[in-house]
Amino acid sequence: MKARLLTLLSAAAILAPLSAASADDIITGDTVGPADAPNKMTFRMTTDGPRNNDPALAAKYSKLFNDFIANHKGWQIELQMMSGDIGQEQARMLEQAKSGNAPDCAAVDSFVLPLFKKAGVLKSFSPYFKKDDIDQLFPFIRDGITGTDGQIYAWWWSTDLRVLYRNKEIIKDAPQTWDETKKAALASVEQGMEGILFNGSRYEGTTFDWLANFWGQGGKLVDEAGKPIFGEGDNRAKFVKAVNYYRDLVESGAAPKRVATIGNYDDFNAAAAAGTSALFVGGNWQLSQLKGALEPEEFAKWTYSPLPGPTAGERSTGTGGWTVASFAKSEDKVGMCAALAREVYMGPANEIQEQLPTRADFYTKYAIFSSDANKGFGEALKVGQARPGALVYPEISNQIQIMMGKVLTGTEATEAAVDDAFKASMEAFKRLQ
The missing domain is CATH 3.40.190.10 (Periplasmic binding protein-like II)
Structure with missing residues (x-):
């Protein structure tokens, strides 16, 4: 008190x-x-x-x-x-x-x-x-x-929406695809940076920032009745592919292992200010925060671009x-x-x-x-997508966060972690009926 x-x-x-x-x-x-x-x-x-x-x-x-x-x-x-x-x-x-x-x-x-x-x-x-x-x-x-x-x-x-921030002095060209993002992040590591940063802990931002990789492929979390469908058929294949994108970033060293503990956008601003990262997935509001936190000559080095997709034509962003x-x-x-x-x-x-x-x-x-x-x-x-207005969404998000922890730390295979998340989401959906 x-x-x-x-x-x-x-x-x-x-x-x-x-x-x-x-x-x-x-x-x-x-x-x-x-x-x-x-x-x-x-x-x-x-x-x-x-x-x-x-x-x-x-x-x-x-x-x-x-x-x-x-x-x-x-x-x-x-x-x-x-x-x-x-x-x-x-x-x-x-x-x-x-x-x-x-x-x-x-x-x-x-x-x-x-x-x-x-x-x-x-x-x-x-x-x-x-x-x-x-x-x-x-x-x-x-x-x-x-x-x-x-x-x-x-x-x-x-x-709001999510974009890819980068230090132009370290990464000159905007990555358009997942492969280009990985190459840019590894190039920054070679220059003493820690690679690309993103939310990866038990945090809503972890789910929402990552979902663009699934949505960009045309993936759907739920059907018109609000029933989870991300673990079935083509949706499951797209989901697994998007999860493996993040997994590969960590396993290749393009992203530091500590992303599994990040659950705060302020961490990215701090890394930019400290000069320890040249690439991160963040929100549009962070542009003004960076302007306030960095000296003018340092802020001038930073810009943003749309989130990359598996191909340049497969993009989305969370709103x-x-x-x-x-x-x-x-x-x-x-x-x-x-x-x-x-x-x-x-x-x-x-x-x-x-x-x-x-x-x-x-x-x-x-x-x-x-x-x-x-x-x-x-x-x-224009390619933004809001979270589905389904009652089960909060639990889907919770399960994605749990799944991401397993995947990013390497404690479970991707497909098994995805199936666990889908099973738990379906059980939650049935309880809500």
């Missing part, structure tokens, strides 16, 4: 100078708005807010939240911070929602949104968003937030992102949560963090998304 108090006091000390002088416009480490506000809403959030680890982003978010409260007099928002274990946090929140103890408003990861919709714990946002707002959403985004009754149950405000949703018991809090999604996150938050918008019109509305870099990300999104 003492450690938590010190953390909150430290955060308050950092954020307090960002507050306006008005008594109605107050932000501390864990609240936004006056203490005597008659209306209060809890908001469980990620670091996409005033507690962002980057002081500059924290300051920008603080202004957004202060401006929001200034436009909604009589309200105070209590900020509840999630831990870095997003999967565990989302599972806990779902159980809280089922028992009626969830926060009024929360960040829900897009890949688990189907579970929350299926449980019937989300409140409709349809009354709070115009048809034009909804129509501008990319189709996969719109489908993801819509329930079987046609109502929308969250606002998916940001999306994820965050939503804002409400569990509130009162309609005024549901409306306040929707307003937070609409006024803070839909557009302004995209801009300050350079997180790709989910609305097509924002790519011309905001100048920052018209940059060459973001135009490139937009092009890569």
